Amino acid sequence: MRFLPSQEFRMGKKQILIITYYWPPAGGPGVQRWLKFVKYLPEFGLEPIVYCPENPNYPIVDESLVNEIPDSITILKHHIKEPYSLAGWLSKGRSKKISSGVIPQAKKQTLVEKAMLYIRGNYFIPDARKNWVSPSVEFLSNYIKEHEIKTIITTGPPHSLHLIGLRLKAILDVKWLADFRDPWTTIGYHKDLKLTEVSKAKHLELEHNVLNSADEIIVTSNHTKNEFRTKTKQPISVITNGYDSHTISVEKKDELFTLSHIGSLLSERNPVVLWETISELIRENESFSEAFKLQLIGVVSDDVIESIYKNGLKDHVDVIGYVNHEKAIKFQMTSQLLLLIEIDSEDTKAIIPGKVFEYLISETPILAIGPKDADVEQIIKSTNTGVYFNYNQKVELKAQILSYFEAFQNNSLNVNAIGLQPYSRKALTEKLANLIKHC
Known part of the structure; x- marks a missing residue:
């Protein structure tokens, strides 16, 4: 056509x-x-x-x-x-997850999933x-x-x-x-x-x-x-x-202290250190416990959900699922903090998620966790749009979240972004x- x-x-x-x-x-x-x-x-x-x-x-x-x-x-x-059409006929749910990049941990894979991955890897090259x-x-x-x-x-x-x-x-x-x-x-x-x-x-x-x-x-x-x-x-x-310019507007930020992740959270993109840190803050700080909400917008692995629940955050998480682009932008703009997660691996230092650039113009601070010296770390630092942590910086991570929360309580949580123009579409x-x- x-x-x-x-x-x-x-x-x-x-x-x-x-x-x-x-x-x-x-x-x-x-x-x-x-x-x-x-x-x-x-x-x-x-x-x-x-x-x-x-x-x-x-x-x-x-x-x-x-x-x-x-x-x-x-x-x-x-x-x-x-070929995914045939695979979907055989196992619709598993096929859709695998084709979208959500691959279960090896120890939790069913025989069907193992077979699908083997066939995908060795009979469909590249x-x-x-x-x-x-x-x-x-x-x-x-x-x-x-x-x-x-x-x-x-x-x-x-x-x-x-x-x-x-x-x-x-x-x-x-x-x-x-x-x-x-x-x-x-x-x-x-x-x-x-x-x-x-x-x-x-x-x-x-x-x-x-x-x-x-x-x-x-x-x-x-x-x-x-x-x-x-x-x-x-x-x-x-x-x-x-990022591209848009005319989407929101009346105000969320009344709760919302930490939102927009996009896929794969099995390996599971920041246990963050869930542990938030769990500690909830136990130690009653005001934080009453105000905090974790929002997951997009495809989320069962392994990630299980890890969040294991750390006692079930009552503080809202799994929203996939939304269209306009709604995703609104979530970025109404949230108090935006979460950016990358797998702690040498291979992922090159990955710059597309959502990063919309995060930059959302006027919402970014809390990022990933491997040391990743490309995305430099972007966040150079644009003054958030803070980037490695997986072994639990003490610093906890202090930063608490600092953000105190700014939220004082109605002073904001972003002073710089140098964004080179990233315009x-x-x-x-x-x-x-x-x-x-x-």
Whole structure:
């Protein structure tokens, strides 16, 4: 299916083909990166053409994002065979959780879950969308030649989309930019996929081919850039995710001392040190106990819920579940504190969750816990939007939460953010546009 732009729009603009799996009505931060780029690229003399699946199996859906698709762009859609559809028929709940990234701890996995992870890891390399590669290459090669397109962009994960770019680059005279929203072989969940040595080697081979064939590589963090720099001599640029302006407003902040996490809390993204610290504050401080509420907005692992309850916080937690983008922003703005959690691992230092940038403009302090020297730590510190802790800083963490609570009691809990403009979607799109024009 294709929506054609007006002739006026097409005149004088360089066409670029963007190959993506996630596109509205898909929900989550992954879809917003290129939705926003597409929104602003025409302002910099570029005409984006989006290619995405016709019948995708999205684990998270947000219909409100459909309204943000510019009317003037061309959208190409092509059928995809989704193995998750079959897996969902066999085990709907487990399949949906795994496809959304919520992988149970190994010791708690059922036989069905273990089998699904093994099959996913070793029979679908690099991922479950691999069977979309060949049909897409055939469809797009004809379209690219017919419309004389000279620039293509692939964005992953799923990293199988980079294989589409790899093959198109081999058969056509095009410039190819490969956008990595996450790393490939060093991403944390690879350890959970029960990969054989042969499968690991295949991933590394495909990663090598992509990194050394793309004309330009785009990454979202300096850690990923440094990692890829050891694997290729091709040019690498960092273009982070960002925030977009909006007109959403709220009347006032919550009356309770709400600490809110927006987004997925996976099994390993479970800050026991935080639950223990909050539990201590509740026992020691009656005022804190009466005012505190933990809000979890998004997909939450059963392991995380179990850990929270184990620390006596059942009466203080509200598990809200997934909400659309507009409601998520309202939660950010009405909360007293925003919680940012990353797994305590070397592999996650490169991960900068997309929600971070909306957190920055929410006028709500950020309480962050993650590995030492992560990219997100530098962003929070440089913008003066919150405090970042490592997992071994329990004493400091407890003191900071208490300090925030005292400011809340005195009606003086606020943020004085600085240096946010470089993270605006429009500024980031200008950086991308310049990269495309000079590639």
